[in-house]
Amino acid sequence: MKSSSPLKWFGSREGLYYLALAFLLVVILPLALDPFRLNMVGKYLTYAFVAIGLVMCWGKAGILSLGQGVFFGLGGYCMAMFLKLEASTPEATAIQSTPGIPDFMDWNQLTELPWFWEPFHSFSFTLIAVIGVPVLLAFVIGFAMFTRRVGGVYFAIITQAIAAILTILIIGQQGYTGGVNGITDLQTLKGWDIRTDEARTTLYFVCVGMLFLCLFAARLVQNRKLGRILVAMNAQEMRVRFSGYDVAAFKIFVFCLAAAFAGIGGAMFTLIVGFMSPSFIGIVASIEMVIFCALGGRLSILGAVYGALLVNAAKSGFSESFPELWPFAMGALFIGVVLAFPNGLAGLYRSYVMPLEDRLFKRSKPEPKTASAPAATKPSAEKADDYDPMITTYSPEKS
Amino acid sequence: MSAAKSKGTDFLLAVEGLTVSFDGFKAVDDLSFYLDPKEIRVIIGPNGAGKTTVLDLICGKTKATAGSIKFAGKELTRLKEHQIVHSGVGRKFQTPSVFEDLTVFENLEVSYPQGHSVMGAMAFKRDTAVIEAVEEVAETIFLMDALNEPAASLSHGQKQWLEIGMLLIQKPDLLMLDEPVAGMSVAERKKTAELLRVITKDHTVLVIEHDMQFVGDIADRVTVMHQGKVLSEGSIEHVKSDPKVIEVYLGH
């Protein structure tokens, strides 16, 4: 969807929505919040990565994964392993019986670094692994399930089981993984202290940057024919199959895409929060990630970001003022979002706010465009809010 | 059927000894029939005769328990659905299954035989070739004016046509239509018959239909199925006069 002139796109309604989000994240919040709060927003944003993935995977293609925490965690652990190795220099760990290995290994009588830790000395390898490991696992799962037409509820339950397995495994193998405590006390990234306010603020902006990269990637997929196939698959899988598409391949692709996003989110989480622990892999964490997406509007990648921000902000807010109410609120949220407004905030926005905008900006229905190929595929104002599936207008050749 | 024939080389489609059973119940039982290129064949038969199951088997939706399906010399029983489609078989379902929230244009575009791999779909661009192809088909299925309508807003009959169009744009050699005129108004039926005649100029068509009037209009040959077997085969007059057929089907 490389529109003939990007500027024009920014002028479009969709473009404005992206600008608005960017303005909020890059200007307003940093000005309004102290470094501490901003850091918390950064943490919330890392969940938005997962939510975006879920929009593509669940909202569009109808594949509900209750194990996104697994990919989030894997990405996070890859990053954490690198940072931990950097933190455990022989000097820093002199008091250990085996200096130079992470402290928790020493406590568990490991006398040398396990083989699968070795490559994480290299930063470039880590960066690859952050995306590669989650995607690889997603591919294996996806291939096994989708080529056998496993879907819907079954898929959800199995992903859930996988989350359970990984959690128990990590906790049980604490010599290699740090166990329940996770991998903690991470200090520097290539010698750069990530604990200072400056670093945290920088990381926040890096996180926002990455987030927009993922947003645009997701948007690209969604606006290409690929995105249309995904939605079509969700509604009429049979028809898509008999239109000559290998449905499984598309499902595997989108599942891997979601996993990649989650992995990036996890890595950012590790950098921003300063450690990684199994509690983000587990079932509860994974299901909460789904609600971020559901609240934002399961079809809207922008909505997903707002969903993640709002739910988490609310969570912190509640737990500071009246803690015991939070679970009730959360529960009500799950039920309400499903029963009352299945299209989440994006849906509400579309049905209540956009009409106002239309009146305000006098946006008329899409003005016909010339059928030069790019123009024909360019989103009309109608679909521009990025929520609507994919109505692209076509207009006849005659000029 | 003589051995010479059964090689299936001179046929577009050769179905031989086709059998499928669900928990012991044989929905299709040692079925054999052959389609010549450019032929219009109508399969009729009482409910539960296994008509739809035959289409399912040919297009790969259901896997055969035994038997072979040779299409243009290629064995279909081992292929995946999308491979079968790519080898030139299009199938329309009984109830219209179009993409409701896509426009007519997009429905056809999605079916356009290009960019069917993941990466292909990513790279796919709506170039003039596509637009022309879509317009051409839209013309044939009487939906030229509805190109920008979301499919959801079409009438039942129009949806049926759209689905047929979605097959046409794939340029298949064999079209399989499951009750194309079911639930259509008289006017729509006429148009559909006309549409089929156009189509058969350069396609082989395999139709399931109940409406004998309509069958009479379009069929070259008719295959009557009963309890998963071929009961009778031949011209419409021939089957109409076949006592076995009258017995099980037309008699009441």
Place this chain on the structure above:
Amino acid sequence: MGTTDTNASVRSPGKRLGFRKSLMTLAASVMLATSAQAATPSTADVNTTDLAVTDDTVTVGILHSITGTMAISEIGSVQAEKLAIEQINESGGVLGRQIEFVQEDGASDWPTFAEKSRKLLRQDNVAAIFGAWTSASRKAILPVIEQYNGMLYYPTFYEGLEQSPNVVYTGQEATQQILAGIDWAVKEKGAKSFYLLGSDYIWPRTSNKIARKHIDKLGLKVVGEEYYPLGHTQFNSVINKIKLKKPDVIFASVVGGSNVAFYKQMKAAGVDFTDEKPLLLTISVTEDEIRGIGGDNVEGIYASMKYFQSLDNPNNNEFVAAFKETYGDDMVIGDVTQAAYLGPWLWKAAVEKAGSFDIDKIREEFAGIEFTKAPEGYVRIHENHHLWSKTRIGQAQVDGQYKVVHETEELMEPDPFPEGYQ
């Protein structure tokens, strides 16, 4: 001074000295209480690191889980810390300043602990943080508190292997609990074989490691070692193994809900702990846990800890009375709750010894700080920031209380990095 000051000095001069000191502080605080700011040193002197200290107040932080799975365990600590603060305020506060506290909820979620500790240090500039319960939450707080040079008073008995200049560990580290416990079982009960059982995370694993080493040292044998996931509720298999191996002692460090299932299933499998075949020695079941398990399910098991509610000494009787008066008669007080109660008092003592709230000045003074009014008796801070404390063995009664059957004569020296135990 901490190291030169060995067990020897504990009984005679040290104790008297400690006694006098505490009398003095008490007297002092009484005076302060009566003649208000008179003796109060100026804020400029006592607070050079802009902590939240005014001329008549000082703010501290309380950081525990009020929600989530850990709330159940941490609530007692919160109550104890608030009680201590209240009592200190009644006795005139610290350096003439009333203590105010900011309470934050860790929500049983480790990043939240990190966040909230950062908030307490950065926004509220608290002079001290009393909080954390699980090792995981402490590990999450640690980098933060070291970065901003705060001071955490951590109440839980834990695995050791840590010694931060920014933490005071008011609970026991593993060796204090375990060595005493095992020695007792060997001496008093003639135990020869042990079965080590725990929930699957760092504290039980480390504890059992220490136990195993110690048992080997004594030339006795470990016949089994077993871990189950947190929250596991099916223990029939391990019960069978135990029956098969017939150990003299089951050394248990099972935590949380698993406890309930484990003891119920033991009982159901016909094991009567009162006849001590095998004898069960736990380091994880405090009076708090028994409330959930049910007294009749644990009757007869032994626990090795530094505090039991039933301890009979004036300090404790006072403490228990005060606690019940504040929070209701049905309250039970476990080891950790008591340790949490020590936090504010030790901080007060350190501050007054240093004559300043500045963390660095206080840190100077920690080694040797005593608290003679401790419910558990007398405690003193070791230079490794852990406490010298006695270890007691209690036997669980059907009413859910422990009957103290043994206590170490001397204070156990805290040893977070035990030689030859790693």
Place this chain on the structure above:
Amino acid sequence: MFDGYTSSELMSIFAMQGFAGLSLFSVFVLMAMGLAIIFGQMGVINMAHGEFMILGAYTTYLTSGFFQSYLPGLFGGYFFFAIILAFLICAVLGALVEWLMIRHLYHRPLDTLLATWGLSLIMQQAYRSIFGAREVGVDLPEWMMGAFQVTDLVELPINGLFVMIIALSIAVAVYLLMYRSGWGKNVRAVVQNRSMAEAVGINSAGIDRATFALGCGIAGIAGAAFTMIGSTGPSSGQAYIVDTFLVVVFGGAQSLIGTIISAFGISQAQSTMEFFLSGSMAKVLTLLVVVGILMLRPEGLMALKVRR
């Protein structure tokens, strides 16, 4: 891994582990039965199933308290009363939930999953507010304590046996209800062809409500039984949910027999492995195997091939 055990010991090991497996099996059956009915028959995923179970447990806890204080004489028998009560309370709540929530979502199975998860959060917090966060201890009448001594090694705990009996009788009852009663026929009719069933005058909405209520009621009984061997706390229910779902799916959602078979297989596998491996690893391996098999055979063990 067998080293250190004499053959006679090994015999009794397998005997005892077999029994340990059986009690795990009965736990699974108790949980899975209710789930299998709801999921298998209605295609609804009830994530709050564990919380319904705990509701049953709390009911038992309250009943025992009541008997202790008011009818100490009858305490020995309170348990049977508690079971019935647990069933009723959970069933009623279940029917209510179905009416308020589930019935709007039959065509959206994934959404029921989320909605019921929300429900489970609310129920958990409700327990926490009412009964406190700490597990409650449920006193058992004396006669349920202790065990039968079979050999010096092999002992059969009485309450274990009791749970097993409950589990089996429920399994049988459900089977009869589903496959031998007119009502069961209606249920299956609705499952196979809703509109047709309605056409022949079956009140499908009523059937749905009843089915869901029944499932929840059975969960309640499970909870009552668990007070004897497990812990009763606000979040105790969640510990079982994943295992149970796997049991149901593994068994082939539609078939109750399949559910029982898979429950048996999984429990035996796990308890046997538990003996030779650490508890954690045994659990991981069991789950891995189940997931692995499900990947190869998604339809589960006992799925029927239907003409699609």
